[in-house]
Every structure is written in C-alpha cells, then in structure tokens.
Amino acid sequence: MTHALITTETVRRTATLGRLALTEAEIRDAALKLEGILKHFSLIQKIDTQGVPQASDMSGLHNIARADVPRSDYLSSATRLLELAPRVTRAHVHVQAVFE
C-alpha cells in the first residue's frame, strides 16, 4: 500500500490555515479527491529541475510602479460608496457584529 499524500487530518489543518469551516463529510470528500489529484500531479516530482530557477515572469515583463500620487478618477465620494453598500446605518456601512 502506498503512503497517502493527504489525510483527513491534513485537510483539517489546511482548512484552518485557509479559514474554512468544513463538515466531517466535506473533510472526508476533500481528502479522497485531493489524494487522487495529487497522485496524478506527482508526475512533476520525476522531472529533473536541478539548477532551474523558479518562474517569476513568463513574457519578459518587469513591474512598472506608477507615481505615488492620488488619482481622483478612481476615487468615489463617501456618498457614492454608501449608496453601493448593501446595508447602511447612520452613514456607516452596516455589518454584523463579530464580537459579543
């Protein structure tokens, strides 16, 4: 029997890292499916990449940072932003309290 690449315990830990609450059924299903996927993907482990750098750019691009100045054309007024919010209370975006 080959060693499992991913177990229900790995899924639980990874789900916590990814901030996802999963049901037990979802955890079992994810472990099963990810195991099958990663087994297929393990073909890349056999490729010799000694001395090969990690890919950082594919098409010869270099980051070009714009001048650090405000652009008014992308700024919305507070009124407009509140109009777009689903719920507003006293000129604030209303969200559900997350602390007791």
Place this chain on the structure above:
Amino acid sequence: MASPVLPNTLVAARAALDKQEVSAADLVEEALTTIAQWEPTLHAFLEVFAGHARTAATASDKQRAQGTVLGPLHGVPVAIKDLICTTEGHTTAASKILQNFMAPYDATVITHLKKAGAILIGKTNLDEFAMGSSTEYSAYGPTHNPWQPARVAGGSSGGSAAAVASGSVLAALGTDTGGSIRQPASFCGVVGLKPTYGRVSRFGVIAYGSSLDQVGPFTRTVQDAAIMLSVLAGHDSQDATSSPLPVPAYETFCHGSLKGIKVGVPQEFFAEGVSPEVTTVVKAAIAALADQGATIINLSLPLTPAAIAVYYLIAKAEASTNLARFDALRYAPVSLSSHSLVEHYLEVRGQGFGAEVKRAILMGSYALSAGYYEAWYQQASRVRMLIRREYEEAFKEVDVVVGPVAPETAFTLGSKVDDPLAMYLSDALTVPLSVAGLPALSVPCGFASSLPVGLQIAAPHFKEERLFHVASVYEQAHNWWQQPRL
C-alpha cells in the same frame, strides 16, 4: 416600416452604423430580444442592463447624429463576464460571497470599451471565481450549450461564449487563466482569444491566478477579435504587470496568404485522451492550412503532460492567497453564530464559497504550507520555467503552434462536476500555453457529432498579429460559423 436587417459581425455593424442603416437602439433592442428568447434555455446572463443599455443607445445615436463617433465599437452592445468590475449592476464572480457587491469603479478594460463607444448589455455567467471548465460551478446555476442544451457551454467564461454563439451579442469579454476563453469558445463554436500575459490590463478584474489571468474577447469572426483586442490592449499604470509595448493595428493582419508560414504541430497534442473525432477534425484543419501554403512541421513538446499539474498547483496556490481577502462581512447574505473574528471567518467562508473554490483554498494552502512547499509549489514553478523554455525553442523553428483546444467536444452536464480531476484534464491542451504566458486563439474548424470543434493557434509572446493572420486566412477559406437554433 420593415425591421432593418441586422449585422452579424462587428465589422458589418460598424459599416451599417456608419451608413445609418441601423442605429445603436436597433442593435440594443435586437440583443435584448435575443437574450430574452435564449435565456430560459441557456442561462448565459447573471444580470441584463436593459434600462442602462437603452439609455446608452439613445445617447450613442445622438452623438453619432452630431458627428461624434467615439471609436470602433460606437453603439455596439457588448456582454461582460461577471468577474470584471463594472459601475453598472453587480459584480458577483458567480459567488454567494459577493452576491450584493456593486463595484465603485470600472475595470480598465471596461473604461477602454466605453471610450470606444461600446454599450454594456449585461454580465455573463461563469464558474465561481472563474474556477472551473464548464460553468457548472456557478453559485447561480450552470450555463447550457446553445448547440445541445444538455451539454455544458464550457468554462469558466461559458456565459460569454454562449451569449455570442446564440447571437445575443456580437462580442463579449471573458477571462482566461488556464483556458477559460479558448475552451468555451471551442465548445460553443465561436472565436476566443487569450492574449499574452501582460497585453491587457487586469485592473478591476477579480483575481484567480495572478500570474496567469488575462482578459480577452469572444466574437464570431477573427477580424472582430482583432478589433476587440485593439480596443482592450495597452499599458495601464493601474496594473504593474501590463506591458508598455505598443499595440499594433491588429485588424490590418487579417488578410494575406499562408505562404512562408511555418506551422508547428506538437505530437503531444494528439496523444491518448484526445478523442478520435476531435483529432480527425483538427487534422483536417491543419491539412487545410497546408493547402493554403503553410509549411507543416511536426514537433515534440515532451513536457505537455506535466502542464496540468504545474498549472493547477500554481493557480490554486495563487487563488488561495487571492481569496483570503473575502471576509463576507459586507456582501454575503449569511447569518452568523460565531463569537470571535476567526470563528466568523471559518463560518462565513465555509458557507459562502462553493465546492471548487473550497478545493482551491485547500489545495493552494497545502501546496504553500511548510513541509509541502518545496515538493509542490516550488517544483511546479521550476517545471513552469522548463515549459517556457520548451516553447522558446519551438518558436525558433516555427511561427505558430497549432492543435486542438480541448480533448473532446462539449460534455454532458453533470458528467464531470463531481470528479475534479476529470474536469481539470479537460484543460490539458490549453494550460501549457497559459503557464508559458503565450497568446492563443480558438477558431471554429468543424463539427464532431453535431458539436463545434475549435482549432487552437498559439504564437510567441506579444505576437497576437500572427494569430489573427493565420486564423483569418483559414477562416476566410473555411468559415465554420453557424448560428444554433432554439
């Protein structure tokens, strides 16, 4: 008064509008009527901007009457994949977690479309956050294929492909991370273009895999795709990865002959897993390129089978970080029982994301986590570099590389939705070009069992004009465009 005969390409629409044979109002009404006829069958749209489009058409016609033509799309309705921010309507990414999100700004591609005179007609369906190959992972239900509604439209930009194929619009925007424009274009029988990474701004496009995502057009003809790319492309100071290279007049390359053009055919694009009927149709198209004067050169790209693993490991790793920003505090209709911020995140993200998005977060977090990073993400990134080098070598010998877009025609709804590996493998022939950052186009090249088949043509970085040249010369001699019927 009899209804005007409405144009069926952007080129024809531009001419008809210029001659005042039709108005923008005519085009918008026709689009709204066609959308209403097809929507019960297709579910291509998540939102239709009927009121906005009519108002914009009136303004557009008034401008034209006063002698002002904004650009090549003046008065033309265009549909937008609902992954792209628009100040009209909602931008949901087909996710419950963004169900109530209305963007305060337009993506740069939308600004470009508006400056060229386009009228936004609505937002199209997609796999949630563009993760999928069938549009079945949309939180709002799947899009159906206009040729056979029991089959998928492809994905993730299935709504845009179906909207163009059904004749609802002459052009639509999609995004392509690993094939999300090319594969649905192939499945629906339209032209779909993924530009070189960096050719088109990603500003205002909800990110999936940031080193892979590109915006591109769906159209009925190659020349129309060239017109669209000329509008969309160019450097954007809001996107640090957009290229400052000048934008050629792409439309001028849509003619000529294939004499002297070297066409590479990788044997791996016809390997086991590619259906015999797709192989037959695509090989006939390649023979047609030879008949038109191209020189066919057989190639081997041995890393092609590794591209699926490379692509999905990198895309899901990038997705897991991009998706970390969604806290569902403002836009998701969830009710909470949590008592701490971390509990809140766990609960709402568990409720708000669909199955494939959760899988992306799990796979991406796993590939990036301590103990697994070197073996998975880092190795995938190194193999990605080798794939890029493989194509660089190939393009020393040939001008373009061709093959099928997808291993099969549109599959039946539900047949892969619970088998993610099978779904991923439907991208086997598009992802190699994606991980290499190359431009590639799908052009209709025939039918297999009454379903469309696309020919994929790829070129070196920033050589989209070669795609337009080869594809348009092929299309002019072998026009497979047909209009599916309800």
